[in-house]
Amino acid sequence: MSASVLRVERLRVAYDHPLGAVCAVDDVSFSLRPRERFGLVGESGSGKSTMALAILRLIKPPGHIEAGAVWFEDTALFSLTDEAMRGLRLASIAMVPQGSMNALNPVLRIREQIRDALADHRERLSRREFAARVCELLTQVGLPGEVADKYPHELSGGMKQRACIAIAIALRPKVIIADEPTSALDVVVQQQVMETLGHVQAELGAALILIGHDMGLMAQFVDRLGIMYAGRLVEAAPIGEIISAPRHPYTRMLIDSLPSLERKTGLRGIPGLAPLMRDLRSGCAFHPRCRVAEAGCRTRKPAMRDIADDISVACHRA
Amino acid sequence: MHAVYIVKRFGVFLLIVWIAATLNFFLPRLSGEDPVRTKLLEEASLGGYVHAGIDNMVREYQQRFGLDKPLWRQYLTYLGQISHGDLNYSIANYPRTVVGMITEALPWTIGLLGVTTLFSFAAGTILGALLAWPRAPYWMRWLMPPLWALHAIPFFLLGLVLSWLLAFKLQWLPIFGGYSAGATPALSWGFVFDVLRHAVLPALSIVLVSVGGWALAMRGMMITTMGEDYITFAEAKGLHSATIFTRYCIRNAILPQTTGLALALGQILSGAVLVEAIFGYPGIGALLFQAIEENDFFLIQGIVFTVIVALGFATFVLDVIYPWLDPRISYSQS
Ligand SMILES: Nc1ncnc2c1ncn2[C@@H]1O[C@H](COP(=O)(O)OP(=O)(O)OP(=O)(O)O)[C@@H](O)[C@H]1O
Numbered sequence: 001m002s003a004s005v006l007r008v009e010r011l012r013v014a015y016d017h018p019l020g021a022v023c024a025v026d027d028v029s030f031s032l033r034p035r036e037r038f039g040l041v042g043e044s045g046s047g048k049s050t051m052a053l054a055i056l057r058l059i060k061p062p063g064h065i066e067a068g069a070v071w072f073e074d075t076a077l078f079s080l081t082d083e084a085m086r087g088l089r090l091a092s093i094a095m096v097p098q099g100s101m102n103a104l105n106p107v108l109r110i111r112e113q114i115r116d117a118l119a120d121h122r123e124r125l126s127r128r129e130f131a132a133r134v135c136e137l138l139t140q141v142g143l144p145g146e147v148a149d150k151y152p153h154e155l156s157g158g159m160k161q162r163a164c165i166a167i168a169i170a171l172r173p174k175v176i177i178a179d180e181p182t183s184a185l186d187v188v189v190q191q192q193v194m195e196t197l198g199h200v201q202a203e204l205g206a207a208l209i210l211i212g213h214d215m216g217l218m219a220q221f222v223d224r225l226g227i228m229y230a231g232r233l234v235e236a237a238p239i240g241e242i243i244s245a246p247r248h249p250y251t252r253m254l255i256d257s258l259p260s261l262e263r264k265t266g267l268r269g270i271p272g273l274a275p276l277m278r279d280l281r282s283g284c285a286f287h288p289r290c291r292v293a294e295a296g297c298r299t300r301k302p303a304m305r306d307i308a309d310d311i312s313v314a315c316h317r318a
Numbered sequence: 319m320h321a322v323y324i325v326k327r328f329g330v331f332l333l334i335v336w337i338a339a340t341l342n343f344f345l346p347r348l349s350g351e352d353p354v355r356t357k358l359l360e361e362a363s364l365g366g367y368v369h370a371g372i373d374n375m376v377r378e379y380q381q382r383f384g385l386d387k388p389l390w391r392q393y394l395t396y397l398g399q400i401s402h403g404d405l406n407y408s409i410a411n412y413p414r415t416v417v418g419m420i421t422e423a424l425p426w427t428i429g430l431l432g433v434t435t436l437f438s439f440a441a442g443t444i445l446g447a448l449l450a451w452p453r454a455p456y457w458m459r460w461l462m463p464p465l466w467a468l469h470a471i472p473f474f475l476l477g478l479v480l481s482w483l484l485a486f487k488l489q490w491l492p493i494f495g496g497y498s499a500g501a502t503p504a505l506s507w508g509f510v511f512d513v514l515r516h517a518v519l520p521a522l523s524i525v526l527v528s529v530g531g532w533a534l535a536m537r538g539m540m541i542t543t544m545g546e547d548y549i550t551f552a553e554a555k556g557l558h559s560a561t562i563f564t565r566y567c568i569r570n571a572i573l574p575q576t577t578g579l580a581l582a583l584g585q586i587l588s589g590a591v592l593v594e595a596i597f598g599y600p601g602i603g604a605l606l607f608q609a610i611e612e613n614d615f616f617l618i619q620g621i622v623f624t625v626i627v628a629l630g631f632a633t634f635v636l637d638v639i640y641p642w643l644d645p646r647i648s649y650s651q652s
């Protein structure tokens with residue numbers, strides 16, 4: 001039935017707040033093809049992590065999923081039992097959470113953290129098989145086997161990140177969600193970790209959602225890019241299209257703000273501030289900062305529409 | 319490496335004991351008062367007449383207690399005695415030894431306060447963990463207000479109220495003492511039962527008051543821990559919620575609790591005074607109370623010394639255990 005491994009349909013997630021609910025993910029739809037690398041960028045607070053957590057049904061109060069559906073292959077995730085959903089995590093959809101510097105339990109050795117993951121997914125291995133499996137996983141992410149017997153605090157940031165990736169691929173998932181996997185690392189290590197991530201993803205044949213801020217990194221790494229603004233997906237298109245011909249004014253400004261070697265005129269930012277999600281007014285969330293906004297943008301919310309093959313954008317002016 | 323660490327920590331413990339012993343020796347002597355003389359004069363005046371030969375008697379006692387030698391000799395003798403576990407004689411209860419009196423009182427205190435402290439810790443910690451856990455049964459939420467309220471009541475007040483209610487009004491439990499007046503201490507079922515019946519009231523008031531404290535602290539730590547990234551990752555790993563609860567949440571949240579437990583255990587002896595005074599319990603607190611009343615100098619010194627050693631020892635045990643509980647604190651450091 002589906003050409004996609006993961007399909008998000010009109011997903012809406014809100015956080016309750018005494019001053020009014022915050023709609024952190026608002027009517028987002030996209031789909032992920034097998035083996036595809038899908039990037040997701042957006043300002044801080046635009047709802048990227050919330051979406052990742054919602055896909056795994058890990059939103060905790062005061063947050064809740066208000067509407068929408070997520071399909072993994074032919075399974076509707078929101079109608080699964082809790083236990084079935086638990087079984088699907090890691091085995092089918094794995095996530096490396098944001099802030100992976102603290103994503104490992106400080107009081108357990110890496111080996112035990114891998115063992116927990118396997119044990120709770122009914123992987124019964126003999127001691128020798130398990131040791132071999134751990135060693136293989138660590139090698140896959142470019143770590144020496146001794147790391148298995150280390151505690152997280154004995155590892156560098158890059159090594160921790162690799163250990164997290166090793167855990168994430170332990171059950172050969174079909175989808176990997178990496179939430180800002182390299183934002184705490186220096187550029188060189190960042191590059192190495194991304195290479196590792198790309199390498200294991202290709203080896204598993206998994207699809208990847210890469211969340212981040214860095215357009216440059218995305219340009220090198222992903223096949224398709226989604227741009228989020230104030231909880232909404234405003235543009236999704238193949239990376240080449242986004243870079244060469246951004247359709248949404250926000251995307252255009254993001255691209256323009258990238259430093260480049262040819263243009264030495266200093267950095268260009270995007271004027272204005274990201275909106276407070278609580279008091280989003282009617283119309284397009286971006287219109288106060290938009291250079292091409294017209295009267296209609298103030299009143300009508302633009303819906304996501306396909307404007308060309310594989311390119312969709314939510315803008316009245318595109 | 320571990321052995322070196324443990325030896326070092328034990329050295330620190332011995333150092334604490336030595337400092338305590340030295341302070342214990344010199345501080346009272348700085349006051350310039352002669353405890354034996356004071357004591358004897360007091361007794362004499364109580365008897366209604368002042369003994370003519372009191373100075374002779376003082377000298378005799380001083381010889382026996384070694385108080386006639388130069389200070390440094392006294393100090394060395396004192397250290398020698400202490401290292402042999404000898405804390406001198408009780409002045410008021412001569413010829414009973416201080417060590418003898420302390421070892422007689424100690425089991426009562428440890429039995430009552432040690433057991434209740436451990437029990438409150440275990441119960442409070444489990445309760446606190448469950449109170450913070452969203453999947454815990456809903457009725458548990460109702461436990462929180464009473465626990466808070468009990469925790470806020472001073473222990474002795476609750477003790478008095480319970481005594482009044484359970485011992486005086488309802489007459490279910492004995493109001494006073496460690497065992498019935500007529501009973502002879504022996505290892506028989508009857509005596510053990512008698513002791514337990516006497517322990518219920520003090521134990522209940524201690525547990526009721528302290529469980530809330532442990533539960534509150536644990537709940538706070540659990541909530542902090544549950545917000546950590548490694549819990550999100552544990553959930554994303556699809557672990558059973560029981561695994562997350564025990565191996566990821568409790569395992570981390572309990573670390574500060576253990577520090578609290580070690581300190582609480584070390585403070586048992588000093589905390590015993592009030593408890594034992596209220597319930598007439600024959601432990602170390604009651605002994606200290608009695609020693610102060612009787613002006614029993616050596617006994618006071620001996621008890622204070624024991625308290626310091628207990629605290630030092632608790633810290634030592636904690637130091638040895640902690641790196642094993644929390645790998646981030648390594649045996650090789652400091
Ligand atoms: N636990 C929470 N309670 C209340 N509001 C929350 C909570 N978590 C997130 N939010 C709100 O949801 C919105 C989206 O947050 P989210 O963490 O998804 O952003 P993000 O795009 O991942 O940002 P970043 O790039 O900084 O990671 C923000 O406005 C934030 O204030």
Ligand SMILES: [Mg+2]
Nearest residue numbers: 048049050098
């Ligand atoms: Mg985020």
